[in-house]
Amino acid sequence: MSERSERSGGRGGSSPHKEHSMTLLQVTDLRLSFGGVRAIDGLSFEVGEGEIVSVIGPNGAGKTSAFNCVTGFYKPIGGSVLLDGTPVTGRRPASIAGLGVSRTFQNPRLFGELSVLDNVRAGTHLWLRQSVFDALLHTPRYRRSEQEATDEAHRWLDFVGLRGERAGLVRNLPYGEQRRVEIARALARRPKLLLLDEPAAGLNHTEKAELLDLIRRIRDLGTAIALIEHDMGLVMEVSERVVVLNFGREIAVGAPAEVRRDPAVVEAYLGRDADEEELAAAREQVRGGREEVRGGTD
Amino acid sequence: MSAGDASQEGTPHVEPGPQAGQGAQAGQGPPVKHGPPVKPVRGRGPSVVTRLMETRYLGWIGLAIALGAPLIIATPYALNVMTSAAIFVMLAVGLNIVVGYCGLLDLGYAAFFAVGAYTGGVMAAELDIPLIATVPAVLVVTVVAGIVIGAPTLRLRSDYLAIVTLGFGEIIRICATNLEITGGPSGIYGIPGLFGDDVLTEPAAFYYLTVLIVAVAVLLAARLGRSRLGRAWRFVREDEDAAEAMGVHTYKVKLAAYIGGAVWGGMAGVLFAAHLTAISPPSFTFLWSALVLMAVVLGGMGSTPGVVVGAVFISLAPELLRDLADYRFFVFGVLLILVMIVRPQGLWPHRSQETARTAARSKEPVA
């Protein structure tokens, strides 16, 4: 375990991308179990300011659980989560959101019976200045803040490129559009760190390309992104660093191209008993991925 | 009453555009500035009923109906019934904060009604002061009651919450039956009027006063619903985890809903004490809690005009059916079941509050 951490640290440092001097999120030796089942077993990784880090791994590796520990939805039994140096383990999700963390869910969790705009307005909850008395008396501050929330919601819906009606109920939107609304809602929080849990799941080819562009534009705003994703094309294209999880711990950390080559990663994805055909397919995939990366960085 | 005072009050700078729910928008066409065309929700323009239901003068219309009713019938009996109905409306909009906005099932809402009525009634009778002077004290007591009942129960899941609130409703009533200061089973009599004993004793005058107070209460409750806190309530109702992820402290927000409900219920209790000048434990049984909840569900949870209509229906229907003598509650029950089958969303369901202006896209992209 400790050997691994050192190794991964070294790799992170040798990343071809720009150095991230400030660590925004630092997860150390995280442990979480569900009635004896160790979902997370000594996981460590970090996300620097303005960095895009992908978290990948086979199904059940503990990726979503790790996000849930970071955002306060699960209480880890050991280890620490530091946000900007502040320990957050044991805090409730709302309080962690207050520190500048925003997230989406693996299965979109929108407020179905509310309008699209109201869903995105949820992101403004933390910073909107409006007291109960402003609301009861309709003070100028109430009007200003409501206008601000509406403008902000529209701006982020524009930013994510939502097609479709904004005044209508969010549950009437097609699936792909709902995923956009969920990202817009998370962005309206104006987070320092955005956690995306499989944002490409269920999207078609065009939508994936748009998502790739969107993720880059979010990073350009200065927001750090941690991304769980099964779509390797997207991961290889967009990430500055990749953390590979298996059985609740990181088995490799590094630049996308490095991680691809790692035998431990190939093994984790295919299992020890992978037959020749599968191995050939994996090698093929790796070759393709490398070309993508080269194309992306040039 | 003043339902739509609340839903669409006539302050032009607050909501300048015409009400554009989904129906209205299909007719006018949403002001899309760019991007692909937006599919209309309905093929035809809004019907007369839709337009009437969404007019911004709804509140004024409701208020006018309430104020005009005594011109049609003004017997002491009718005024008595109408005053009770107005107080019932206030209870319903209060419970709507808890059940409709926030989605918390409260089966003991009569507890707050009782706390308000008894606090006001006992203070006014003991100190011999007008009821209105007890309002600050009633506010404090109801807020405390909201916290005392809400703080331990709101950590529970909603199904447990329903049972615990049911228990609290009974506890308050049994306390009132057994305490000396509340007059025991026979209650308290001779509560001074709202402004002392000789002012506003005319049934019609008291009715008008009640309508105005209730109108303000309805307006304020609706304003709460359209605020940052009101949105947070709806987020909690829709998905607590997602709300937390957006920084909504769900426990505090639920407690705020409870306190809001308690204050509205308590104030309705003061009006009730002023109306009857006597209160006793049988006025605060579970039946009351159930009837108020019924008004909220029947009208349309979370919808101010709906809840007002529901409350008026629940309080007036048994009176209008009085000719049926022993059958009236039977018919009342059948009517309720029929309404819920025909309109499961309620008589007047909540609609998205986006206006033409808020629904329009902004011009500048994110900086």
Ligand SMILES: Nc1ncnc2c1ncn2[C@@H]1O[C@H](COP(=O)(O)OP(=O)(O)OP(=O)(O)O)[C@@H](O)[C@H]1O
């Ligand atoms: N709430 C829970 N209760 C019990 N077990 C859980 C719970 N959440 C996760 N687990 C278990 O923890 C392990 C890790 O699950 P997790 O959802 O974190 O995996 P994942 O890496 O996100 O997988 P996927 O790629 O399928 O989303 C799994 O074995 C899962 O069954």
Ligand SMILES: [Mg+2]
């Ligand atoms: Mg997952």
